[in-house]
Amino acid sequence: MENTYQLGPSKQFPVSAVSDILKEETNNNLQEVKYEAQRCRELTLTLCEGIRNRVKELLIPRYKTVVLVHIGQLNGQGMQISSRCLWDPSSDTFTSYSFKNSSLFCSATVFGVYFE
Amino acid sequence: GNFNTDETSVLVKECIEGVIGGTDYNQNKVNLWTANIVEHSLTHLVKQGRPFKYIVNCTIMQKSGAGLHTANSCYWDTTTDGKRQWSWSMWHLVP
Numbered sequence: 648m649e650n651t652y653q654l655g656p657s658k659q660f661p662v663s664a665v666s667d668i669l670k671e672e673t674n675n676n677l678q679e680v681k682y683e684a685q686r687c688r689e690l691t692l693t694l695c696e697g698i699r700n701r702v703k704e705l706l707i708p709r710y711k712t713v714v715l716v717h718i719g720q721l722n723g724q725g726m727q728i729s730s731r732c733l734w735d736p737s738s739d740t741f742t743s744y745s746f747k748n749s750s751l752f753c754s755a756t757v758f759g760v761y762f763e
Numbered sequence: 764g765n766f767n768t769d770e771t772s773v774l775v776k777e778c779i780e781g782v783i784g785g786t787d788y789n790q791n792k793v794n795l796w797t798a799n800i801v802e803h804s805l806t807h808l809v810k811q812g813r814p815f816k817y818i819v820n821c822t823i824m825q826k827s828g829a830g831l832h833t834a835n836s837c838y839w840d841t842t843t844d845g846k847r848q849w850s851w852s853m854w855h856l857v858p
Contacts, residue, residue: 699838702838711838712838713818716833718833722828725824730818730820734817762840
Protein backbone atom coordinates (compact mmCIF):
# COMPACT_ATOMS: atom_id res chain seq x y z
CA MET A 648 0.00 0.00 0.00
CA GLU A 649 1.20 3.49 -0.76
CA ASN A 650 0.73 6.87 0.87
CA THR A 651 -2.58 8.52 0.08
CA TYR A 652 -1.81 12.06 1.28
CA GLN A 653 -5.28 12.08 2.88
CA LEU A 654 -5.55 13.68 6.30
CA GLY A 655 -7.66 10.92 7.82
CA PRO A 656 -9.64 7.76 7.07
CA SER A 657 -12.57 8.05 4.66
CA LYS A 658 -14.43 5.49 6.76
CA GLN A 659 -13.94 5.11 10.52
CA PHE A 660 -13.44 1.74 12.19
CA PRO A 661 -16.98 0.39 12.84
CA VAL A 662 -16.70 -0.26 16.56
CA SER A 663 -20.29 -1.38 17.11
CA ALA A 664 -20.25 -3.82 14.17
CA VAL A 665 -17.00 -5.33 15.45
CA SER A 666 -18.39 -5.52 19.01
CA ASP A 667 -21.33 -7.48 17.66
CA ILE A 668 -18.99 -9.85 15.84
CA LEU A 669 -17.02 -10.40 19.06
CA LYS A 670 -20.17 -11.10 21.03
CA GLU A 671 -21.64 -13.49 18.45
CA GLU A 672 -18.47 -15.44 17.75
CA THR A 673 -17.65 -15.84 21.44
CA ASN A 674 -21.16 -16.87 22.46
CA ASN A 675 -21.57 -19.26 19.54
CA ASN A 676 -18.26 -20.98 20.14
CA LEU A 677 -18.19 -21.12 23.92
CA GLN A 678 -21.75 -21.12 25.20
CA GLU A 679 -22.00 -24.70 26.44
CA VAL A 680 -18.33 -25.60 26.43
CA LYS A 681 -16.75 -27.15 29.50
CA TYR A 682 -13.09 -26.22 30.05
CA GLU A 683 -10.76 -28.88 28.73
CA ALA A 684 -7.12 -28.17 27.89
CA GLN A 685 -6.84 -29.61 24.40
CA ARG A 686 -10.22 -28.38 23.21
CA CYS A 687 -9.75 -24.90 24.59
CA ARG A 688 -6.32 -24.61 23.03
CA GLU A 689 -7.90 -25.25 19.65
CA LEU A 690 -10.93 -23.09 20.40
CA THR A 691 -8.73 -20.11 21.26
CA LEU A 692 -7.11 -20.25 17.84
CA THR A 693 -10.37 -20.99 16.02
CA LEU A 694 -12.12 -18.11 17.75
CA CYS A 695 -9.23 -15.77 17.02
CA GLU A 696 -9.11 -16.56 13.32
CA GLY A 697 -12.88 -16.60 13.05
CA ILE A 698 -13.07 -13.09 14.46
CA ARG A 699 -10.25 -11.86 12.24
CA ASN A 700 -11.91 -13.23 9.11
CA ARG A 701 -15.27 -11.70 9.94
CA VAL A 702 -13.70 -8.32 10.63
CA LYS A 703 -11.84 -8.61 7.31
CA GLU A 704 -15.18 -9.16 5.57
CA LEU A 705 -16.30 -5.73 6.76
CA LEU A 706 -13.83 -4.39 4.17
CA ILE A 707 -12.77 -1.30 6.07
CA PRO A 708 -10.27 0.41 3.79
CA ARG A 709 -6.69 0.98 5.07
CA TYR A 710 -7.34 -0.47 8.52
CA LYS A 711 -5.08 -3.16 9.97
CA THR A 712 -6.50 -5.35 12.71
CA VAL A 713 -5.02 -7.22 15.65
CA VAL A 714 -7.20 -9.78 17.43
CA LEU A 715 -6.29 -11.03 20.89
CA VAL A 716 -8.12 -13.88 22.63
CA HIS A 717 -7.62 -15.33 26.11
CA ILE A 718 -9.50 -18.42 27.27
CA GLY A 719 -8.89 -19.69 30.77
CA GLN A 720 -10.18 -22.11 33.33
CA LEU A 721 -12.17 -20.80 36.27
CA ASN A 722 -10.33 -21.78 39.41
CA GLY A 723 -10.79 -18.85 41.75
CA GLN A 724 -7.47 -17.36 40.64
CA GLY A 725 -6.82 -13.66 40.33
CA MET A 726 -5.97 -12.11 36.98
CA GLN A 727 -5.36 -8.81 35.19
CA ILE A 728 -5.17 -8.10 31.46
CA SER A 729 -3.99 -4.64 30.39
CA SER A 730 -3.09 -2.97 27.12
CA ARG A 731 -1.66 0.37 26.18
CA CYS A 732 -1.18 1.67 22.67
CA LEU A 733 0.84 4.33 20.93
CA TRP A 734 -1.28 5.44 18.02
CA ASP A 735 -3.50 8.16 16.64
CA PRO A 736 -6.67 8.25 18.76
CA SER A 737 -8.64 10.13 16.10
CA SER A 738 -8.46 7.13 13.76
CA ASP A 739 -7.38 4.11 15.85
CA THR A 740 -9.51 2.27 18.36
CA PHE A 741 -10.31 -1.06 19.96
CA THR A 742 -13.22 -3.03 21.30
CA SER A 743 -13.38 -5.84 23.79
CA TYR A 744 -15.78 -8.54 25.00
CA SER A 745 -15.70 -10.71 28.11
CA PHE A 746 -17.53 -13.98 28.48
CA LYS A 747 -17.95 -16.41 31.33
CA ASN A 748 -19.74 -19.70 31.83
CA SER A 749 -19.58 -22.21 34.69
CA SER A 750 -16.12 -23.59 33.87
CA LEU A 751 -14.28 -21.06 31.75
CA PHE A 752 -13.85 -17.38 30.94
CA CYS A 753 -12.90 -15.66 27.71
CA SER A 754 -11.61 -12.20 26.90
CA ALA A 755 -11.54 -11.15 23.24
CA THR A 756 -10.17 -7.82 21.95
CA VAL A 757 -9.90 -6.32 18.48
CA PHE A 758 -7.59 -3.35 17.79
CA GLY A 759 -8.13 -1.33 14.62
CA VAL A 760 -5.15 0.69 13.40
CA TYR A 761 -5.32 3.06 10.45
CA PHE A 762 -2.56 2.96 7.88
CA GLU A 763 -2.06 6.54 6.83
CA GLY B 764 12.24 0.28 8.40
CA ASN B 765 11.05 -3.13 9.45
CA PHE B 766 10.04 -4.04 12.96
CA ASN B 767 13.13 -5.34 14.77
CA THR B 768 12.08 -7.94 17.31
CA ASP B 769 15.45 -8.80 18.85
CA GLU B 770 16.28 -5.42 20.34
CA THR B 771 12.82 -5.20 21.82
CA SER B 772 13.14 -8.69 23.29
CA VAL B 773 15.92 -7.72 25.69
CA LEU B 774 14.14 -4.55 26.77
CA VAL B 775 10.84 -6.24 27.55
CA LYS B 776 12.41 -9.19 29.39
CA GLU B 777 14.38 -6.82 31.62
CA CYS B 778 11.25 -4.81 32.20
CA ILE B 779 9.19 -7.82 33.32
CA GLU B 780 11.99 -9.05 35.59
CA GLY B 781 12.30 -5.60 37.08
CA VAL B 782 8.61 -5.30 37.95
CA ILE B 783 7.63 -8.79 39.12
CA GLY B 784 10.89 -10.73 39.46
CA GLY B 785 10.96 -12.40 42.87
CA THR B 786 7.45 -11.34 43.94
CA ASP B 787 4.37 -13.36 44.83
CA TYR B 788 0.99 -12.78 43.21
CA ASN B 789 -0.79 -9.93 44.96
CA GLN B 790 -4.29 -8.93 43.87
CA ASN B 791 -3.83 -5.41 45.26
CA LYS B 792 -0.68 -4.85 43.24
CA VAL B 793 -1.41 -6.60 39.97
CA ASN B 794 -3.06 -3.54 38.47
CA LEU B 795 0.08 -1.52 39.22
CA TRP B 796 2.34 -4.25 37.82
CA THR B 797 0.56 -4.55 34.48
CA ALA B 798 0.49 -0.77 34.20
CA ASN B 799 4.22 -0.54 34.93
CA ILE B 800 5.20 -3.28 32.52
CA VAL B 801 3.08 -1.86 29.74
CA GLU B 802 4.23 1.70 30.41
CA HIS B 803 7.95 0.81 30.52
CA SER B 804 7.77 -1.37 27.43
CA LEU B 805 5.97 1.27 25.46
CA THR B 806 8.42 3.98 26.57
CA HIS B 807 11.38 1.89 25.43
CA LEU B 808 9.73 1.22 22.10
CA VAL B 809 9.05 4.90 21.56
CA LYS B 810 12.68 5.76 22.39
CA GLN B 811 13.76 3.67 19.41
CA GLY B 812 12.30 6.48 17.34
CA ARG B 813 10.88 4.25 14.64
CA PRO B 814 7.85 5.24 12.53
CA PHE B 815 5.55 2.65 14.12
CA LYS B 816 2.33 2.55 16.05
CA TYR B 817 2.46 0.10 18.96
CA ILE B 818 0.00 -2.08 20.84
CA VAL B 819 1.33 -3.54 24.09
CA ASN B 820 -0.68 -6.12 26.01
CA CYS B 821 0.16 -7.61 29.41
CA THR B 822 -1.64 -10.47 31.14
CA ILE B 823 -0.79 -11.53 34.68
CA MET B 824 -2.48 -14.56 36.15
CA GLN B 825 -2.14 -16.10 39.58
CA LYS B 826 -0.77 -19.63 39.60
CA SER B 827 -3.53 -21.90 40.85
CA GLY B 828 -3.36 -24.87 38.56
CA ALA B 829 -5.86 -23.32 36.19
CA GLY B 830 -5.17 -23.42 32.48
CA LEU B 831 -4.89 -20.38 30.23
CA HIS B 832 -4.74 -20.20 26.45
CA THR B 833 -3.94 -17.09 24.49
CA ALA B 834 -4.01 -16.56 20.74
CA ASN B 835 -3.68 -13.63 18.43
CA SER B 836 -4.41 -13.16 14.79
CA CYS B 837 -3.46 -10.12 12.75
CA TYR B 838 -4.38 -8.60 9.45
CA TRP B 839 -1.54 -6.31 8.46
CA ASP B 840 1.41 -5.83 6.12
CA THR B 841 3.79 -8.72 6.84
CA THR B 842 6.72 -6.93 5.21
CA THR B 843 6.61 -4.05 7.68
CA ASP B 844 4.64 -5.19 10.73
CA GLY B 845 5.53 -7.69 13.42
CA LYS B 846 4.66 -9.01 16.85
CA ARG B 847 6.58 -10.49 19.73
CA GLN B 848 5.47 -12.38 22.81
CA TRP B 849 7.17 -13.13 26.13
CA SER B 850 5.99 -15.47 28.84
CA TRP B 851 7.37 -15.38 32.34
CA SER B 852 6.56 -17.95 34.94
CA MET B 853 7.50 -18.52 38.54
CA TRP B 854 7.31 -21.71 40.56
CA HIS B 855 7.27 -22.03 44.30
CA LEU B 856 8.55 -25.11 46.06
CA VAL B 857 6.57 -25.63 49.24
CA PRO B 858 8.30 -27.91 51.74
